[in-house]
Amino acid sequence: ETGVTQSPTHLIKTRGQQVTLRCSSQSGHNTVSWYQQALGQGPQFIFQYYREEENGRGNFPPRFSGLQFPNYSSELNVNALELDDSALYLCASSLEVMTPLHFGNGTRLTVT
Amino acid sequence: AQTVTQSQPEMSVQEAETVTLSCTYDTSESDYYLFWYKQPPSRQMILVIRQEAYKQQNATENRFSVNFQKAAKSFSLKISDSQLGDAAMYFCAYRNPQGGSEKLVFGKGTKLTVNP
Numbered sequence: 001e002t003g004v005t006q007s008p009t010h011l012i013k014t015r016g017q018q019v020t021l022r023c024s025s026q027s028g029h030n031t032v033s034w035y036q037q038a039l040g041q042g043p044q045f046i047f048q049y050y051r052e053e054e055n056g057r058g059n060f061p062p063r064f065s066g067l068q069f070p071n072y073s074s075e076l077n078v079n080a081l082e083l084d085d086s087a088l089y090l091c092a093s094s095l096e097v098m099t100p101l102h103f104g105n106g107t108r109l110t111v112t
Numbered sequence: 113a114q115t116v117t118q119s120q121p122e123m124s125v126q127e128a129e130t131v132t133l134s135c136t137y138d139t140s141e142s143d144y145y146l147f148w149y150k151q152p153p154s155r156q157m158i159l160v161i162r163q164e165a166y167k168q169q170n171a172t173e174n175r176f177s178v179n180f181q182k183a184a185k186s187f188s189l190k191i192s193d194s195q196l197g198d199a200a201m202y203f204c205a206y207r208n209p210q211g212g213s214e215k216l217v218f219g220k221g222t223k224l225t226v227n228p
Contacts, residue, residue: 092157
């Protein structure tokens with residue numbers, strides 16, 4: 001197993017900018033989900049992709065969008081960044097829906 | 113909407129002792145999963161233990177065990193023979209299997225300190 005890897009580790013952006021976070025899932029993992037973890041809070045579900053289609057979304061505005069690629073990598077895109085978007089963003093993958101999740105180490109995003 | 117509450121922001125335990133972390137949840141569903149995750153400073157969420165709601169037997173994984181009280185909607189984690197490596201944030205999480213979503217609902221976490 002190669003694990004779930006996320007890049008970059010840290011990122012600083014300015015309010016109003018756009019950002020793309022990347023995740024490389026374990027080979028064969030068809031499901032990827034993204035979570036936002038604000039400081040001192042538990043992670044909150046953003047959305048999930050299964051076989052390149054979004055099939056679940058949390059309470060996040062449309063400026064949060066994603067993509068999943070056939071090579072088991074995925075992206076989280078956030079447009080028009082706001083100060084409250086500052087958080088740790090976690091990617092998690094699983095072989096199929098309802099099998100154990102494997103999390104990456106996250107990307108720490110700071111919006112100034 | 114489902115909610116998960118962890119009422120202990122911080123807990124501490126002496127090495128080799130036992131500690132129990134509390135978690136309550138609210139749901140109208142009868143079929144669901146409950147989890148405890150550990151998040152060390154490396155930030156990676158690591159699954160500690162999992163419980164299926166339809167199973168009456170409490171889950172155990174080596175030094176980790178749960179006390180699952182379905183009627184009371186309570187799901188506590190007991191760590192026996194605590195080790196320095198157990199120090200981390202611990203999150204309780206809920207998942208509803210309906211709809212095929214991987215959505216986990218997390219509590220706010222409990223910071224566990226292990227004293228030598």
